[in-house]
Amino acid sequence: MAKNVVEEKVVDAVKKVESVTSKTVKKVSNSVKKATNSKRFEDKADLAKLYNYVIIVDLAVSRSVEKLVGNLGSSMQFTHVGRGTASKEILNVLGVPDDTKAIINAIVSEDHLADMQNELTIFFAANKKNRGIAFAIPLSSLIGVRIYKYLSQTM
C-alpha cells in the first residue's frame, strides 16, 4: 500500500517537472521569435555609408568651401583652425603672409562623395588662393536612427 503511494507521488512530481520545463521552453521560443521578428533599423533599411570629409584650405576661403559643401549634400559641417608646416623662408619667398588654415569636417554619405570630389577638384584648380587638400575618412559606427537619417539626408 505504502509502495503505491510513493509511486503516485513520484509520478506527480515528474508531471510537475515536465509541465514547468515545457512552459519555460515555450517562453524561450516565444522570446526568440519576438527577437527575430522585430528587425532592427540597419536590417530593414538600405544603409548608405557615411564619411567624414576633411577639407584643409586657407582660412580666407573657408566660408565659401563650407557653402559649397553644404550645397553638395552635406548636412553638417564644423570648422576648426590650424596652421601649415611650411617654413617661414618658403612663405616669404612665395609672398604668403599667413599660413593659417581652416580644417573643415563635413559628414557626407557615399552617394554625394563623387560629386563632392569633382566639385572640390574644380574649386581647388580655379584660383591659386583656393588651393587645398581634401580626403574622406569612412565612419565605422553611429548611434541613433534619427541622427543617421539627418546626416545621410534620408529624413
Added chain:
Amino acid sequence: MENKKELQFEVIYAIVNNGFADQAMLAAREAGAKGGTIIRARGSSNIGVDKKYGLTITPEKEILMILAREDIKDTIMQAIYESTIQDTNKGVIFSLPVEATVGLKYDKYQQ
C-alpha cells in the same frame, strides 16, 4: 590617370605636447612626408590633477595631421615616434585610411 588609382593614402595623426609638432614634422619630412597641418588642442586625461596655487595647468597639445602614401606611412610614424615620443613617452600616433583624395599633386607624391 592610372597613377592616381594606384596610390593609396592614409592620414597620420600625431598628438604631441605643445611645441613638439614642428620637431615631429621635421622628422616626418626626412622620412618622406610632403607637408602637414598643425592644430592646437588640450589634453583631457588628468583633469584637476595639475592644480598649483589655485591655478589649473592645462596640458596643451598639438595635433599634427599628415597625409601620406600608404607604403611610406610606417616609416613616417616610426620617425615621429623616435624624434618626439620615445624619450618623453608623451604622445600618440595613429593613422586612418582615407578615400577620395583631392588637391594632391600626384607627381610630387610619387617621388
